[in-house]
Amino acid sequence: MDISIMDVIGPVMIGPSSSHTAGAARLGGAARALCGKTFNRAEFGLHGSFAKTYRGHGTDLALLAGIIGMSPEDGRIPDAFQIAAEQGLAWKFFEKQMEGVHENAVEIRLFDGEEQVLCMVGSSIGGGRIMINDLNGCRIDLSAGLPAIVISHMDRKGMIHQITSVLLDEDMNVGTLKLTRNTKGEHALSIIEVDESVDDKILERLRRIPDVLSVQAVQI
Numbered sequence: 001m002d003i004s005i006m007d008v009i010g011p012v013m014i015g016p017s018s019s020h021t022a023g024a025a026r027l028g029g030a031a032r033a034l035c036g037k038t039f040n041r042a043e044f045g046l047h048g049s050f051a052k053t054y055r056g057h058g059t060d061l062a063l064l065a066g067i068i069g070m071s072p073e074d075g076r077i078p079d080a081f082q083i084a085a086e087q088g089l090a091w092k093f094f095e096k097q098m099e100g101v102h103e104n105a106v107e108i109r110l111f112d113g114e115e116q117v118l119c120m121v122g123s124s125i126g127g128g129r130i131m132i133n134d135l136n137g138c139r140i141d142l143s144a145g146l147p148a149i150v151i152s153h154m155d156r157k158g159m160i161h162q163i164t165s166v167l168l169d170e171d172m173n174v175g176t177l178k179l180t181r182n183t184k185g186e187h188a189l190s191i192i193e194v195d196e197s198v199d200d201k202i203l204e205r206l207r208r209i210p211d212v213l214s215v216q217a218v219q220i
Contacts (some may be wrong), residue, residue: 008017019051020062020124021057021061021072021077022062022128023076023104023124023125023126023127023129024058024059024062024066024104024106025065025066025070025074025077026068026072026124026130027063027108027122027124027130028062028063028065028066028068028108029069029071030066030120030130030144031067031108031120031122032067032069033217034120035117035118035148035216036115037112037117037118038112039110039111039117040069040089040090040111040112041089041090041110041111041112041113042089042090042091043091043108043111044060044091044093044094044096044106044108044109044110045094045095045096045106045107045108045109046059046096046105047096047101047103047104047105047106047107048105050103050105051096054093055220058127060093061077061078061080062077062080063093063173064080064081064091065080066172066194067091068080068083068089070182072128074194077106078082098121101121101133102123102125104125105123107123108120118135119121119136121134128197129143129145129191130144131143131144133191136152137182138178138180138181138182142191142193142218146175146176146193146195147192147196147198147219148192148193148218149190149191149192149198149202149215149216149218150189150190150192150216150217151206152188152189152214153187153189153209153211153213155181155183156185157210159188159190159209160190161164162209163206163209167186167192170201170202172198173196174194176191176192176195177191177192178191203216
């Protein structure tokens with residue numbers, strides 16, 4: 001069995017618990033990265049252990065810190081409420097029961113005014129590791145252990161070939177590729193984990209593919 005140093009000592013972080021602080025900050029950071037749009041309000045629906053202990057363990061601070069771009073080791077996490085308010089961000093935390101998710105799970109909704117621009121469900125699974133379970137109603141189960149590219153596109157023939165041709169041309173090695181859709185011929189998501197960091201040039205090339213709606217990189 002392979003055991004990583006993260007499994008033994010956990011990540012460098014601010015706060016008492018890797019699941020409730022480091023993982024929570026990474027979940028907030030993932031939501032920020034996946035949104036790709038401006039937002040001025042965040043809502044956090046907390047499930048299970050997150051709901052019971054989020055104030056005492058600093059989960060609320062860590063989630064908000066991730067949303068505004070802080071890493072788990074950022075020393076400003078205890079001041080996240082003040083910094084978020086200074087940036088003009090409004091937020092709300094509440095308890096939410098969800099089915100089929102980890103005990104440390106959260107639903108994050110981001111808004112620009114009254115328009116919802118992101119809905120993400122994610123879990124903190126221990127040692128600072130996370131799993132992104134759902135993005136805007138599509139099941140994705142993304143671990144965020146490797147750099148990932150999340151592409152929203154129309155479901156049509158040849159789309160995967162066009163996407164992977166760009167990655168091949170840019171000498172990117174694909175670790176995993178998953179396509180998910182709710183209805184044939186309509187909206188789909190491609191989630192691609194790669195071995196190298198993803199630069200803006202690659203993202204722009206992918207965005208130019210016909211019927212691609214959005215492209216975001218997750219590197220947290």
